[in-house]
Amino acid sequence: MEIVTSADGTPIATRTIGAGPTVVIVGGALSTARDAGALAQAFADAGLRAVTYDRRARGDSGDATVADPSREAEDLAAVISASGSDAAVVGHSSGAVLALYAAGEGVSMTRLFLSEPPFRFGVDDPASDLADRLQALVDDGRPGDAVVLFQREGVGLPDAFIEQFRASPAFEQVAPLGRSTVYDTLVTKRVSTPTAAMLRVRMSVTILRGSETMPILVAAASRLAAAMPDAEFVEVPESIGHRMDPEATARVVADRLI
Known part of the structure; x- marks a missing residue:
């Protein structure tokens, strides 16, 4: 484990495995870097260098007094910077929302993979409070x-x-x-509908969706693909129940990075 210091001084715990093109994994809700261990290992086996990290307020990472999605974008920027100048990002669920939000805020990354991001596009959003x-x-x-x-x-x-x-x-x-x-x-509320900056990010974007997942995620992936006509849409049949299949996902990512 290594510690990266974010812009506001918060320590962010990272773990690295493998060698090759770098991929930073951004986990979803109620997950830590350890939960991405199997995915990171599959990436390493496929010839990639996988970096996982505990998003703030999780695992071995720290936190700030006031929660703010902008700080999480800064955390990802710090992790990417510490891992090297060239890194792709794979985000899953709310981690995919965060990854695209960060890209829209100008965080540098070479390529973006978005796995089942729960964008609601303003439909049936949770209560504002x-x-x-x-x-x-x-x-x-x-x-x-x-x-x-x-x-x-x-x-x-x-x-x-x-x-x-x-x-x-x-x-x-x-x-x-x-x-x-x-x-x-907060992050899914801030960008329930992706901003214009998010929709016109400059790096290549691949939207991933499992064959069997929640209806809201099927709708979100379809709407995001329609809103980003230059993005690639890939269905991963092996990913079931809003879980990324490690080996199948690694094949998709490695085919586009190696």
Whole structure:
């Protein structure tokens, strides 16, 4: 593990594996760099140098007093800069939203891969005060309840699934990430509809979608592809249930970088 210092002084923990063209992986909601381990290994096996990192308020990374998506764009810029001047970015879910937002803000990257970004294009957006209510739960020492609220209102998961997950051992590992839900809510709220700057980024863009995923993500990928006519759309049949298949995704990325 290595520590990169972001623009505001926040420490960001990174991990690197493999050799070849550099790919920075940006994870989605309620995930850490460790969750991207299998994907990073598949990239390394395919001849790539994979960099994973804990987004702020997660894992071994730090945080700021006030949550702001702009800080996360600066974090990604710092990770890319520390990994070398030429790096592609693979973002998944809210990590894909963040990656395209960062590119629109001028963060330098050679190529962009967007896996199932949950852009809503202003349709059925979560309540405008969701981030405030999530922060209030965190401030009250209830990060697990913030996770549950985020899953219910931010993601739209059914209560039966949430309760089953809450009763599982996995919930104890995810509960400490409650503060990170504030960041995911804020970035997806800020760019529910991609900005003009995001839609006209200069690097090549590949939009990835699994064959079996949530309807909202199918719609989002289609609308984003239509809004970015120069972008490439690739369906990855092996990616199921809003999870990136490591080997299949590595093949798509490596074919375009090596």
